[in-house]
Amino acid sequence: MPASRRGSGSVTLLTGQTIAIHTRTQDEEDLPHATKKTMADHLRKYESLFTLTPQRMRMIVEAFTETLELGLNKPNQIVPMIPTFVFGWPTGEEKGDFLALDLGGTNLRVCLVTLQGEGKFEITQTKYRLTEDQKQDDGQKLFDFCAECLNTFVETNMGEGEGQLKPGQCLPLGFTFSYPCSQERIDHGELIRWTKGFGAGNTEGRDVAAMFKKSLEKFQLPIQLTALINDTTGTLIASHYVNPRTKIAVIFGTGCNAAYMEHVKDVPKIENLGIDPAAEMAINCEWGAFDSFEHEHLPRTKYDTIVDDTSNKPGEQAFEKLISGRYLGEILRLVLCELIDEGVLFLGQNTYKLERPYIFDTAFLSLMESDPTDELLMVIGIFTHFFALETTLAERQFFRALAKLIGRRAARLSACGIAAIVSKMGYLEEGCSVGADGSLYNKYPGFADRVHEGLQDIFGDKGRNIITHHAEDGSGVGSAIIAAMTKNRKDAGLYLHV
Ligand code: BGC
DSSP: OOOOEEEEEEEEOTTSOEEEEEEEEOSSOSSOOOOHHHHHHHHHHHHHHHOOOHHHHHHHHHHHHHHHHHHHHSSSOSSOOEEEEEESOOOSOOEEEEEEEEEOSSEEEEEEEEEEETTEEEEEEEEEEOOHHHHHSBHHHHHHHHHHHHHHHHHHHHSSSTTOOOTTOOEEEEEEEOSOEEOSSTTOOEEOOOOTTOOOBSOTTSBHHHHHHHHHHTTTOSEEEEEEEOHHHHHHHHHHHHOTTEEEEEEESSSEEEEEEEEGGGOGGGGGGOOOTTOEEEEEOOGGGTTTTTOOSSOOOHHHHHHHHTSSSTTSOTTHHHHSHHHHHHHHHHHHHHHHHTTOSSTTSOOGGGGSTTOSOHHHHHHHHHOOSTTOHHHHHHHHHHHOOOOOHHHHHHHHHHHHHHHHHHHHHHHHHHHHHHHHHTOTTTOEEEEEESHHHHHSTTHHHHHHHHHHHHHGGGGGGEEEEEOOOIIIIIHHHHHHHHHHHHHTTOSTTO
């Protein structure tokens, strides 16, 4: 009998779920396992596939910067660089009650935001879970659901008592719709394409603001859709509201994207709109689409190609598919499946649970990387509890190292995107703050440090001038501030046509 040590304990996952772990550690077990040497050899192979050298990063930044310029020059480019009609920064003195509706990737959120001036606010909110069916069903039904939730929220929170709506009062609403929409004006947005696995029918190519207004009419609510915004634009404005050094906002969550403030004179494609060239306007980059279809610039492995080919949108969101939380777990799972097929891993064990696409959550990568135990008890827990698979220490160390490679690549690519905006805008010398949000940024251990390290690899020491920080709630507070800014702008009669 090989030596074996047993123990039990429990861990709590990010989801709040607690799992019991029974450990047994031994080097040679009854099951045929890969040797330490085999795992080390494989790791070297993956290291070379997933590692980005500083030189390669600089090449990506150069191509990225050109792509950003192209999107500002001409309409309908792959990275669309969408003018948002959010003019300049908030003053911090925006005041009043605003509703915000946030349709992101996982939940639907309704918020009542009271802006109090001096950068202060209060927020009341409710979250509603979206089902997979709702994401794929008819688009109008999805907006009906949004309107219904809004109605429930208003009835619950503003029907009576202190927050009761006054007769004749009409609440401005900021709708955060975090998918690429080309906008002709701030309360309009034609959905270019669904991302993040959404696929609701009869929506692409249509004005989602008009669709939502139609749903809203059914409830006769005293609400006016004032602004349709992207989560990155909301994050940019909300972060600047509390930290005026913020010049760029990024989201690294289920999807990924960035927004920043641009000079109107540098957006040639909107020359015809009669906007003062000296004005400033936020641009929603939709950078997740960088390198889509042509796949010329990004280092894609065969696992990335499989993720892409088997997605509901092959060819699209090429940058996002290497970075965002929706895909990282799947990339790791595909590597494991390859090693299973090659007879390296889990010989003699039933691997059917691991063979299901998207079953390996990106949260598992976070958990594996943050496992503090020598034995890697968390990794044991994940594999036994979720996949009924036994692992040796050498295998677990390999899984953790693999998670690190995939997570690090995502962070370094993210740094390339940030660096492209920094270069384009000339922010390197003076430095700037980058408001960042999303599950990957907030929960993946070391993600921010790796982004900062990446920026230094690209720019040298000056890369330290660019600092990311956890952003203010863009989809709620940001959306409300933008609704307030828009209302103020329109009340002042400025650019009423957009
Ligand atoms: C969407 C963007 C969004 C990002 C982060 C991407 O998939 O295209 O509009 O900002 O996800 O939520």
